[in-house]
Amino acid sequence: MKQWRVAILGAGIGAQHLDAFALLPEHFEVTVLCDRDTARAIALAEGCAGIQVEPELQQVLRRTDIDIIDICLPPAMHAPIALQAMAAGKHVICEKPMATSVLEGVQMQRASAEYKRVLNPVFQYRYGHSITQLQALIDADLAGRPLAGACETHWNRTAEYYANPWRGSWAGERGGAIVTHAIHSHDLISRFFGAITQVSAMLDTRVNPIETDDCAALSFATESGALVTSSVTLGAAGDTSRIRLVFDELTVESAREPYAPGQQPWVFQARDTSQQVQVDQCLAAVGEPDPKQQGYAGQFSALAAHLAGEQSDMVSAHDGLRSLELIAAIYESARSGVRMALPLDLSLSICEDWSAGRIVSD
């Protein structure tokens, strides 16, 4: 079994990536941690044998002893660094949002194909015991047809959060709560109901004095025909990420925890109460939660399986690109009041710059 050598770029959320790789020593060895804030990187690397701290991104990209570049940098850096890394022969893991425009995402997908390097956008919410249970119910034909869904991304973000210079601005973050927070729930909707095919959006900035959106009311149609609503605010008490998925034979309610809601127990309710026994048997047959299949560790386990040529539910470059198209469509719908169809025509100007759909305050 091959052990892949990883360089993590960025020591913020990179800390959680490092913890997840540590759960998978049979697949990965983190050998470099790169951050221009060397004190932050040194503090993170402390106690981790074999990790070199490097302040210069370009030095890391030039190294020939790295197989995977794991990008945990501010959003505007994702596409340029991913493109350089793939051209240099590295596989790439990339934090969300995969890029800051649809066309950048297209370039990344093309580079992945051209250089035959894996591009693995991060959607770690997809991995967790409850997610595995839902998939088992679907595979056992106990869910039925997707009908409707609702998600709530109700988080609490204050001035302290926006003290980080790239957050809350169009230049730094390229969007607000729909880019940074709700992106995960929207990805889960696509994961279980099929790609989002239509979107209507209202956005506003109501919580903090920032340039970008922090409240949203969205509605989606999906490939399966299911209709979905998504409510977003960064002015809630506490952080709640919750989804309800209604299939015609099964109603599913997620846990509420952000970052990895699939690690907590979900509620699975058969519509026909006489089927609940079968549902419960199917859930029990999934067995006990495996820490290697949860959250970031689950994301990286799927990548390892893919790299080994095994069957894998790895997040693909296509998944990342669809999430970018959805962001562009949301901004355009909010600006124009028009319901947008997906996938987008790539010649639309919003594919180059979705900030054309930004909210202009009175």
Ligand SMILES: NC(=O)c1ccc[n+]([C@@H]2O[C@H](COP(=O)([O-])OP(=O)(O)OC[C@H]3O[C@@H](n4cnc5c(N)ncnc54)[C@H](O)[C@@H]3O)[C@@H](O)[C@H]2O)c1
């Ligand atoms: N998947 C999730 O749940 C999740 C959660 C949090 C953050 N994120 C994403 O991860 C990314 C990083 O977010 P964060 O919260 O860790 O941000 P952060 O600002 O805390 O960390 C980014 C790090 O990158 C370093 N950096 C910036 N420019 C650099 C350069 N030129 N060279 C070297 N180092 C440089 C900074 O010094 C900083 O330590 C963002 O895209 C964010 O959206 C994802």
